[in-house]
Amino acid sequence: MNLALKDIRFHKAKYLLVELILVLLIFMVLFLSGLASGLGRAVSASIETMNAKQYVLSGDADQELAMSNLTQAQYDKLVENNSGKDITGLTISRSSVKRDGSGEQLSIVYMAVDPDGFLSPNVVKGSGLSDSGKGIVLDTSFRSDGYAVGDTVKDNASGYRFKVVGFAKDAMYSHVAVGFVAQKTYTAMRRALDPVYALSYNAAAVKGSGHVDVGSLERVSKADIVENLPGYKAEQMTITMILWGLEVVSAVILGVFFYILTLQKRREFGLLKAIGMRMREINGMLVTEILILAAGGAVIGNALAFGMAHFLPDSMPFYLQSANAGLLSVVFIVISLLFGAASTIQIAKVDPLDTIGG
Amino acid sequence: MVKQKFALEMKGVYKSYRDGDHMQPVLQDLNLTVSDGELVAVVGPSGLGKSTFLTIAGALQGADEGTVAVNGIQISGISQKGLTEVRRHQIGFIFQNHQLLPYLNAVDQLTAVQKLVGHRDEAAAKSLLTDLGLGDSLNKFPDQMSGGERQRTAIARAFINHPDLILADEPTASLDGARGYQVVEMIRREVKRFNKAGVIVTHDERVLDLMDRIFYLEDGRLVEKGA
Known part of the structure; x- marks a missing residue:
């Protein structure tokens, strides 16, 4: 009216x-x-943008990624029992890095993934990960700290040096920016400190949402994973x-x-x-x-x-x-x-x- | 014998209000008939039932006893909703202190009322306002008008839908003598022109020479002057 x-x-x-x-x-x-x-x-954000519908964690992890640990043997068995399903391993660890030529240390969460698997990051600048070389794909927030493709960054704990090959968007985990590395590169870095290090996983990511034969392990939906991130x-x-x-x-x-x-x-x-x-x-x-x-x-x-x-x-x-x-x-x-x-x-x-x- | 249809017919109307623990009668056996084209005044000092008379004649409230008919429509005992429809279609009010909507200009005051019964007809609104000498004030808002202009706009609003009965409540109250007289003259003119019945409640003796009939409200009844 x-x-x-x-x-x-x-x-x-x-x-x-x-x-x-x-x-x-x-x-x-x-x-x-x-x-x-x-x-x-x-x-x-890093979990939300991942192309996985569910995750398999160890049974005692209380659905918390950081508390879960899968050995290579457990992982292999899981893959074997679920042939035909798209499954890939995910390893997460915290550290700090320093760019060569700059004084400031930055916190980082490493996510070690299979460069050919579906967790391999979508790069908005530069190129993706590969098994050869010491490549790392950083969250775009590193760019505002002056990081660029081609820079060399040093892991503070091991002294291992990565080469920045690209940047990915929305790669944050527990308020810390993520650096994606290939599992082989990650293993090499860990071996710089511990020569007998063998790769283990926090979780196995499953692309589809159907049933997964997990044995004694625990199957957790993406929503529950996010919900149980520390602090979330x-x-x-x-x-x-x-x-x-x-x-x-x-x-x-x-x-x-x-x-x-x-x-x-x-x-x-x-x-x-x-x-x-x-x-x-x-x-x-x-x-x-x-x-x-x-x-x-x-x-x-x-x-x-x-x-x-x-x-x-x-x-x-x-x-x-x-x-x-x-x-x-x-x-x-x-x-x-x-x-x-x-x-x-x-x-x-x-x-x-x-x-x-x- | 053919029963004549009056614009307003009130018969044996009683109304009393509760005053403390007893009922105070205000209207007692009030009778009044007004025909089309007739302008009558109801005169009396304030506080003696003039408002009550007006609200009952104007279908704003019902009487305790007696019958009231507007243009032949019995309004005694009908629901609030029914009274609303009678006011909407049969009655045009001219209130004390104009009661215009502050946010409408003169033309919109009329078209808003037109929409209650049909469609807006801006040309008709403008022509009526011009007839009442408001040709230069068509787009004025109430706060830009003089007291006389406001009351004339209110008169136009009462007449615009051609209701059968025009009721005016102390239309000269906020105006000086000359302007008050002019306003009542206009009401008379429109009553005659459109052949409508007009009832003016007033205590302003100066305008009584404009009336066809004059009633005094005494002890809850209407007494016609000279009758």
Whole structure:
């Protein structure tokens, strides 16, 4: 109904302020949502982007990658028992590296993979891994520290030197940037320190989602693996709690706003009733007005949040998914409409008799 | 004998309000009939039932006893929803203090009301406003108008849908003598032009010479002057 639009256009200043609050509320919620998934991604991105549906871990690992250990013999048996399935080993270990010619040490998580297997990283710059040579594929965040293809980096524990062959996106694990290396290269590095080192695995990754014959080992879905990454659950729970706390606070603020807006119009509603406007029409006008304000706020808030995401530094863990933003926006609009609907009780109470004075 | 259809017919109307532990009667056996093309005044000091009379005649509330019919439609005892429809289609109100919507210009004040009964007809709205001397104020919002302009816009709003009954509540209250007289003159003109029934509740004796009939509200009844 265009009465709603005309009201908004006439009371520009008032509704601009209301709109500003709506925009800030939704922006705040979206921003936090972006930070929540950003932090989550910093823990789990490397696993999320891996092309595996499930993992096989040792039985005593409590579904935690870092605590799991598969010997070469266990791994071989698993592959043998599940012939025809695409299975590849994954070895994870933490260390630190230093680029030749630069002073700064950086933490790194090595992921040793089969260069021909499906865990081999998708390289956005440079070339992929191979069994020959001492190649390492680093997370793109290393680039902001000055790393480039062709650099030599030294593993601090073993003194072994890798050659940077490429960069991969979203390779983060437990807040640490990942370096992918071929299993042969990894073994060579470990043998620099321990000459009798034999390659073992944290997990065997399975590409498909069907049944796997695991024997005494444990089959864990990708979602559970992510869930059990150290810190992931606690962080996500904390931020999700804050997010919902904010959502509730925003809802209450919205409710109070719309309630006051409705109260201010009691006189107008009385007049509209007196001249024969039906309750349904008056309610429709109020709901239209709230829908315009809330939807407008959602659109502007989204534009701000997504726009700002462009200008945040790469090192800031911010990852706003459009699906999440969409859901939050819809919830926001629905809450507004619910409060609008609740305000219509006020309209019902307005007595058109009050319009007659004297 | 053919029963004549009046624009407004009130018979034996009683209304009382609770005042502490007893009921205070306000209207007692009130009778009034108004025909098309007739302008009548209901005069009385404030606080003596004028508003109550107006709200019952205007289908804003029901009477305790008696019958009220607007344009032959019985409105005693019908539901709130039914009363809303009567107000929407049969009655045009002119309120004290104009009661215009602050966010609509003069033309929109009228088209918003047109939409209640059909379609907006901007040309008709503009022509009625021009007739009432508001040709230069068509796009003015209430806060840009003078008191007289506002009340004339309110008159136009009451007439725009051609309701059978026009009810005015102290239309001169916020205006000085000359402007008040002018406003009532306009109401009279439109009542005659469109052949509608008009009832003006007022305590402003200066405009009574414009009335076809004058009633005084005394002890809850209407007494016609000179009758």
